[in-house]
Amino acid sequence: MARKASLSGFPEYLPAERLVENHVLDTLRTTFELHGFSPIETRSVETIDQLLRKGEIDKEVYAISRLQEEESSKKEKLALHFDLTVPFARYVVENAGYLSFPFSRYQIQKVWRGERPQEGRAREFTQADIDVVGDGDLPFRYDVTLALVVVDALSKLPIPAFKLRVNNRKLAEGFYLGLGLTDTAGVLREIDKLEKIGAEAVATNLRENLGATDNQAAAALALAQIVTEDVSFADRVRELAAQYGAEHELLEQGLAELTEVIAEASKRAPGNVVADLSIARGLDYYTGTVYETVLVGHEKLGSICSGGRYEKLASNGKKTYPGVGLSIGVTRVVARILSQQFATASRAVPSAVYIALTNDEGWSAANDVADALRARGIACEVSATAAKFGKQIKYAEKRGIPFVWFISEKDGALTHEVKDIRSGEQVPADPQTWEPPAEDLHVRIIPAEDLA
């Protein structure tokens, strides 16, 4: 086959890079399970009808079709899923009779979006989602729990400091309604442009597109400026509300909810969680808490972990399943770890030991050594052909395998020695008992010094 350039938007890694990705995936999975989340996977395809229910994403969907399918096929059209929330909602409704609610699950899978690839945005990428879904109702406390779970998970990754920014749709909506701005979704859309076009342009839009007064526009903008690492945001919102005469029951609900999240999270994860009242993204999608996460110093990468509360994650017409969830952009995080060398693998292959071959007849004896080492969990490989010691050491060196095992025969008895090819030290060794130092047993993922 002729050499082909890789496809733009479909990342592939070298083995040592894949070891880093696996470390990220393992860390997430282990953490989610420590918090009691159950693993599930859904199929990669959904019917197109199912995918388009939430609207506005039709351009990004990859449809699939059998190459030899007749044009006239009446079968329901299928497409690759573009997130894990829509498939999970379907799964919950289909399997509700077999699940115990509240149901806490994690799901780590590839998703596909036909968008223009760019830094931090691929066409095929991995997401790691956690959601808790209730049957009919779901205690608000899960909104706090979910924030704590992702903070725990992200804290264990070799990445720079991060901020989980939390807001609440009820708070913003209640504040706007209290001001007399009734098109709350419209206001949120304008506020969402704040970072892009600046405060002045947003104020103009609020006045011209939504008929806001100068006072109303100033109040909406002032709300979006509030960012605190503790619950003091609530006092500042109340001051603002008093100043502009904005009173509303939804505002009080939103303040209470966001206060509950920030109070517990700022206690358990100081500095990692902030109340950020500018977070508007997804606010007309979620119904309460919303989350977004940035890597400090890498804000342009975009959010690495977003989510929120849905009053109606899923429904079968009769029953409604509320949920709260967060999705980590694994591919976005891993690509940044690799491109910035936030972490590297201690070696390129799993093997801790390379068993050299002195002569071709010794291959079976070499495999006996390998079996003995593997039985104790020591990864190793056996040379396929006899070669000079120097060549065999080079083989190990090239791959970063720390130890080379030599077997020699004298008067029918085998002698074993193992060489640490980094120090050059070579010592007698017993295949039944020898162990490498703990730090050499498995591939380690070593964080860059300035992250440590």
Next chain:
Amino acid sequence: MARKASLSGFPEYLPAERLVENHVLDTLRTTFELHGFSPIETRSVETIDQLLRKGEIDKEVYAISRLQEEESSKKEKLALHFDLTVPFARYVVENAGYLSFPFSRYQIQKVWRGERPQEGRAREFTQADIDVVGDGDLPFRYDVTLALVVVDALSKLPIPAFKLRVNNRKLAEGFYLGLGLTDTAGVLREIDKLEKIGAEAVATNLRENLGATDNQAAAALALAQIVTEDVSFADRVRELAAQYGAEHELLEQGLAELTEVIAEASKRAPGNVVADLSIARGLDYYTGTVYETVLVGHEKLGSICSGGRYEKLASNGKKTYPGVGLSIGVTRVVARILSQQFATASRAVPSAVYIALTNDEGWSAANDVADALRARGIACEVSATAAKFGKQIKYAEKRGIPFVWFISEKDGALTHEVKDIRSGEQVPADPQTWEPPAEDLHVRIIPAEDLA
């Protein structure tokens, strides 16, 4: 969303079933790494040109296209991969400059085929592949190693006894050529029908379609009858060759190669590996060793692990990369484990402990206990709301969580107790030191008694 039936051919599991699948995936991965294989993943899509190079599979391919793509789009058409060998070959050529050869890799991923779904055959399924690929040449010993690696991996799974059946294309081809049958691929195609249509019909086909004499047909059929658990097949082939006057250099090469595989494998994995000279499948695809694996008593399920040697796994026009590999049909194996209950998960959720809530104000203290347990690797979850003890115990019971933790307050001091809800025993416990019994720490996958 309305309830929808699942799609035929796209299996989805309940959480407790997914735990079993994860056990299978973890076991394979760990074993492959113990043998020194490096992890890689390739993208899910290939260009259609790339996929169709090997021919004869166009009907099974799922093409993908952006829903909003213009018809006139001149871009290269993409499709989902239908195996992991074609993508791996492309990967090797693309990344040859960054890989160390011989390169041993494992790859566990989903693949898609638009075939008619049936027992043991899905449209979306997971394969676990191991291959070793050389730059220019690859020692034959890897053909032995690969057999030993999959035997080690399959032996650790909760499945019935299995047989890895090995044959060698050179042996069969040499024998036919020695007989004077020059259309060796044609003979193999007919022999491949043996199980389906029987010996008499195959003999007729050999005579009528390939011009074989009665003697030639009888000899070809007699060869396919040879099955041995040791290297005695070689003597039987030589007798047959002498009887029919079939001599050929390729036959000798094939005998030597197959003997090398069976000699070592029958020593290291007695009973699990057999020489089976009826294995024809894929013989016009592979160039030497071929493997196929059946579960004893479940032969109708088809092969659960197949592969072989390619003289030219990949090539960039100038360089050729020979390879030998095996692919385990993970979904086929897992579906059988689940449908036959070869193994079950000890509980439905990862949590070993459920931390009950006596009163709503105790939630933060309950989370302190959870943090302490998790720091020691004990998976647990905290009740989101205070409820009667009975209700909280039911919550744990329903999920199979073995322990419920109770916190009570007296004169400002907290008292901790943990109850094993299976025995009813409740004892004082310290969140900083308490450990569950080792067998309750993680979900265990318990093999059925008749497999143990």
